[in-house]
Amino acid sequence: MATKRVGNLPADYANNGFYGQDILSVNQFDKGKLDYIFRVAHEMRVLVERFGSADLLQGKILANLFYEPSTRTSSSFMASMLRLGGQVIPINNVQYSSVTKGESLPDTIRTLESYADVIVLRHPEVGAAATAARYAQKPLINAGDGVGEHPTQALLDLFTIVEDLGKVDTLKIAMVGDLKYGRTVHSLTKLLVNYDVEFVFVSPDILAMPDDVLEVVRERGHKFRVTQDVHEVIGDVDVLYVTRVQKERFSDMAQYDRVRDQYVVDEALMAKAKREMIVMHPLPRVNEISYAVDEDPRAAYFRQMRNGMYIRMALLAAVLGKA
Ligand code: NCD
Secondary structure, eight states, rough: OOOOTTTTOOOOOOOSSSSOOBOOOOOGHHHHHHHHHHHEEEHHHHHHHHHHHTTTTOOOOEEEEESSSOSSSHHHHHHHHHTTTTTEEEEEGGGGGGGGGGGOOHHHHHHHHOOOOOEEESSSSTTTHHHHHHSSOOOEEEEEESSOHHHHHHHHHHHHHHHHHSSOOEEEEEEESSSTOOHHHHHHHHHHHHSSEEEEEEEGGGGGOOOOOOOOOOHOOOOOOSSSSSGGTGOOOOEHHHHHHOOGSSSSSHHHHHHTTOOBBBBBHHHHSOOOOEEEEOOOOOOSGGGGGGGGGOOOOOHHHHHHHHHHHHHHHHHHOOO
């Protein structure tokens, strides 16, 4: 990938492999790059806990462009930029932008990059981030492209596994719920194939993991199992990654109603799980995890949220050549 323009810094300013790069897919990450980002994210945690903020990205501006709803991804990117001393142009309500007047994605991107140094984009269409990045002269970060990918979420998910369980190799990881439309499980699976892990995919038939993702798992020689019954596997897994049924992706609401509450993680299910395991969820949850589980130390979803900010701080610093 060509290195994009990042202010006046020379292109070889930072030799971290991220400087001036777009972040579009987890396919860009090998183990070396993952280690690097996790190391920087760890430093970001220390920085925030000790000082709250720093001036690493002072003078830099992020354009945060969201064509789909978001709470965590959008506000954690904003918080990341602000904590590193940068500024943000937040466009969370595209209905109030010129998009409503019919402006195309490329034109919107060209506009924002005239003002900003880096762009974060969430869009309902698969491949939108890659398209936008082709037009952008500045680095662009994919914050979710429809049912495609959500690379920064997968990075924070993996970082949480490393922080909580101290390793990734030899873990058995179950993904539960909407594996068809859930972009976070697509990205996380494709990241996890870099490690020696076993997968269990738990979903109703109509929400099964897409073949192209299963193909990657097969190709990389991983053991995996497909089932509809979470009770069958709960006692045996180290990570239970729960997802929301993605209502907004269904055209047939009767079909959504049939599968919406198929899996609920409650105290009774947790009683059957290992003592040393974690329950993850990208959030928002609807009914998939009962509130009683929040008190269980194995509930990792609020830690995931917090880790998201450290990972996004690390990514912003890295692509802007300051990590
Ligand atoms: C996820 C997403 O947008 O894909 N949310 C998030 O970014 N944390 C999951 C979801 O919406 O269910």
